[in-house]
Amino acid sequence: MPEPDRSLDLFFEQLVEGRLSRRQVLGRLGAAGLTFSSAGALLSACGGVKGTATNSASKPVTANHPKVAIKQLNFSNWPLYIDKSVLKDFEKKYPGSNVKYTEEINENDDFFGKVRQQLQRGDSLNRDIVVLTDWMAGRWVRSGWVEPIDRRNTPNVTKNLQPSLKHPKFDPNRSYTTPWQSGMTAIGYDPQKTGRKLTSIDDLWDPKFKGKVSLIADPRDSAGLVLISMGKNTATATVDDWLAAIDKIDQENKKGQIRRFTGNDYTTDLAKGNLWVSVAYSGDIFQLKADNPRLEFLIPEQGAIIWTDNMMMPQKPPHPYAAETMMNYVYDPQVAAKIAAYVDYVTPVVGAQQAMEKIDPKLVHNELIFPTQETLAKLQPYPSFSNLSDEQKIVEAMQQVTGA
């Protein structure tokens, strides 16, 4: 790079303009957040409260949240994960309402660490909506820490939710969760550096790219992709299949093929050319392309991962009807298109693509925001383990490989 300092300047510029996606900001400033949030996790770790896990997924679900005037709504989300004008429009549409929107979720585990003791004591979190990724959402549903959704109050969700997202394993009838945004985990690369178009997950192991490849440390992403390359399906794979995929990563790591295991912080290295090929999130690459249009996001021939962040009401929400109204509101295709245009992830709302014509016609045929049916068919979800020990076996096996 001719001007070595430019990337940092650019970063702050983008930060000010709000052009960075949440994952990018997290990646680049992640560790700062970690050190602050670690205090919270440390404190919460001190108590050692016994859990009261109940399995409510098996019970029949009924919810009755009668219509009331909407006053307050406490909405906790990830940073830069909404176009804030959507909240203002909501307040205009429901006079007297006041959305307290907090960008407090930086990591699934980290947020869970903060509220774990309250959840286990059965206390209200005093939040109406929290947004968590599939596997963490699954843990909450499994443990009975969520309030069921009264679907009579969310007709838009019933009507407009992507059919492929309607029956996830962790919440088969979407009784507790409503998708917020989805994203793909696949391969981001710089064709000029690699010297060729990539097509397959196995291209990660091309000896020519030795030391220029990064994998995301979370096994759900990286081992998930490798699993797909082994011809398995993430939804049905056994623990042994996962361990085999992690073993493959271990072998490549020992050969020096993998430069680093990353969180969301591969983005800078990929833009700077320190990395040529990265396991990457779709929204990140979309954003990076603004700086480095050469970058490509490859959805490999074997398939890729799709994950979803889900809105849900934690136990004893203070304003359940308001929360449901919000869920319903963001499933209006116009609103969904507005959010998608801002966050650059995959919207779960049918009809948003048509609505996008008016907002930003350039995005209508962007595969990263609106994958085609053909692409969607190739995507596989994050694993949903029926118990924690299986999940931890895999997380720990991956930790062994990544060395932390």
Place this chain on the structure above:
Amino acid sequence: MLRLSLRTRRSLFPYLLLGPGLLWLIVFYLIPILSQGYVSLQTGNIEQGYTFNWAFHVYSDALSEYGAQFARSFGYAAVATVLCLIISFPLAYYIAFKSRHKNILLLLIVLPFFTNYLVRTIAWQTILADDGWVVHFLQNVGLLSHDGRLLATRTAVIAGITYNFLPFMALPLYVSLEKIDRRLIEAATDLYASRATAFRKVTLPLALPGIFAGSLLTFIPAVGDFINAQFLGTSRQYMIGNVIQSKFLVIADYPTAAALSFVLMFVILAAVLLYARALGTRNLQDAAI
């Protein structure tokens, strides 16, 4: 009103002075330490919670599993501390004895501290980038193989630690050198000591408290550092700080994280005591002053 004799009041007064500090230590040091000790002896999992059952095996498991990261932490920190000393000593010596622009030079040492630690470290990512001039230069002069790299290597991590902790070494060294009474050196040379002998027999021993303090200030935080390994290294360079961080925040394995923290504390304590023993405890007091 409580009436106390003058004597009683006099004898209570020191405790009154100690009060705020003591309270601070109890609330922010003793209680967290004890509660972490309690957590470190628990077993269980994140979903059902952890229960206390004197699980001492947490310690042996953690040690056997993360021995490599422990060794790496102490190795990297030791090398970085020695490098800091080698770089800082001539620097501090020059500023204390030779320079006419002491304040400016001291300011220059402290200046990087005006920038955030993270930003400083991330800036090194740019400097050491594969396509950067440093790597190109080293490749051209043959110090680095053609496909070699600096970023994501052990060299980068140790260099990062050295850079980030240099002022902690340089400033105490400067203070102890500055304090030396010049007449002692004059006296030595008057008594026919060569410059080298005067340095060895007068300057160096008098600078020992500075070396001692500087080494501790550099070594102790460097052992626990995880930022440099995370941004300039890879998992093959991860230090014990990275493990503790990820155990606490990612896998939420609090007992192991707490146990690792305790082991780290005890090993550092033991190392410091050995070091103090070697250099003499008087230096410890001098360094404190």
